[in-house]
Every structure is written in C-alpha cells, then in structure tokens.
Amino acid sequence: MLKSLKGHSPEIGKDCYIDDMCKISGQVEIHNGVSVWPFVSIRGDMNKIKIGENTNIQDNTTVHVDNNSPTIIGANITIGHNAVIHGCQIGDNSLIGMGAILLNDVKIGKGCLIGAGALLTPGTEIPDNSLVLGAPAKVIKKLSEKDKEAIIKNSKEYLRLAQIHLNNE
Template sequence: MAVILPVKGIEPQMPESTFIAPNATIVGDVIMGENCSVWFNAVVRGDVNRIRMGNQVNIQDGACVHCTYEKTETVLGNNVSVGHNAIVHGCTIEDNVLVGMGAIVMDNVHIGSNTIIAAGAVVLEGTQVPSGCIFAGVPAKKVKDISAELTEGEINRIANNYVMYSSWFK
C-alpha cells in the first residue's frame, strides 16, 4: 500500500483520477491536478515546503520530487513527465515538459514550456531554461530548438501514454 502521510497536519490532496502505485510515497503539502500518476518507488515529499502539480503530470518509477525548507517550493505545470529516477528539487517547470530519465533539476531552476531536459542532464541551480528547446549534458546547456513534431511525438505522447497506463491499474 502506498505511503501517504500528513506532515504537521497537512495532508496530500489528490483527485479520484490520480493513480498512486502501491509502493509510492507522497507526504505533506502536495496538491495534484487531474489525471496525475505517481509510479513505483517514486517519492513526492512536500514535508519542508509545498509541491504543486497541474493536470496530467506523471512521476515515473524511482523519481524524487522535493523542495528546500523555507526557500524553494516545487511547481509542475500541466502535461509534465518526470522520467525514471529523475530528481526534481525546488524548481518551477512550466507546461508540456519532459524531464528525461536520471536527469537532475536543482533549486531555483525555471524550465519554460514545450521543453525537453535530456536523460542524465544536470540542470544547475538558478538556470533559466527557455521555452521550446532541448537541454542536455552536465552541466545542462541548450543543444537545439524543439520542433513541433518532437513536442507532439515525445512530450505529448509520453504524457498521454501515462494516463493510459494508469487506467490499467484502476
């Protein structure tokens, strides 16, 4: 059974449409929109600051979403996919973003919409990632602008697939 715990009297808030894997952990000041999913061994820890997620956000297997005490909250827009084993910490991610597998997004990062953070990328603290591009590497840098085909074929496809996958478990 999933671990869903209040912290200092604040309970996570998730609509009926949310899928939470049996071994996921969600604690504290976390509010999710419609059709979100938190997958196996993923952790969403709103214990030291708040976490807000828009609609159709998926936190894939082994990923960690956290924030920094009294400094940075985490805000995820609509249609955001956080890949397997990624770390998203104290940052803002706008709509239609794919954070690739094993990527790390640090405090005070702002990622613009329609963007891909490549697998294994490390987005350093305070980085401003513009909309409509791909960031890759360590430290992550812009490698190219994103095409409409890539937005539809990767960002939207993955987010939509995770809504479908979650329906298999309901």
C-alpha cells in the same frame, strides 16, 4: 502511502493513479489525472509541491523542496525514471528525461525536453521549447513541432497506462 506532516495532508485530485509503493507526504497538491509510479518519493515537508493535471512521475523519482524553493510541476509533464526534482519549476507540456537532476530555483519553460542524465544547476532558467542536454546542462536547440508532438504523445501514453492500472486490466 500518504502521510500528513506539520498539519498538512496531501491533496489528490480525481482519476489519479498513485502506486501503493510510493510515498507522498506533507504539503502536496496533486491535480486530476496524475500518475505516480512505484518507489516515487514526493516530500512536501519544508515547502509546498504542486503537480499539474495529467502529469506522470515515473519509478524511483524524488520530488522535494527547500525552505525557500517550492516545487511547481505543470500540466502534461512526463518525468522519467530516477529523476530528482528539487525546489524548481517545470512548465506545461515538458519531458524530463530519465536520471535528470533539477536543483533549487531551476525554471523550465513550456514545451521543453530535458535529456536523460542532464544536470541543471541552481538558478538555471530554460526558455520555452528548448532541447537541453548535458552535465552541466546546456540548451542545444529549439524543438520542432514534431518534437513537441512527441512529448504530448508520451504524456498521453502514460494517461492510458495509468487507466490500465487503475482498472486492474
């Protein structure tokens, strides 16, 4: 469901899969090839939300903002089931694990893997190519090329799944 708020309507790019059971409202910009799965809430009611191309946002995820903190999600991102993405920035080619919580003003670099259940407290900054685990979250190591390839492979798999759903195959 798409909903306008305060004169802002969600903008949806080409070749996007937006599940009928999600809600996208307000100042939201979704680029080409994005998939948004069942029961996702993307609420741009207080600030803007931008979602880069070929990103997938999986079931039951919440994407929200704060008055002073927009949410900027890069390209080729995988956001796992039940994540909370709140007023933060995520660099391209990253994977956010299931149940991870990213709070206001968190900045995730490019090519990062944020583990399932990780809690990133307000203002946390994560350098490029980092593996991050725990609550509170800590950088564990720098990702290998093989790790980064696996992140891209996961993102591409969701592009394939989205096409299946778009085409009712």
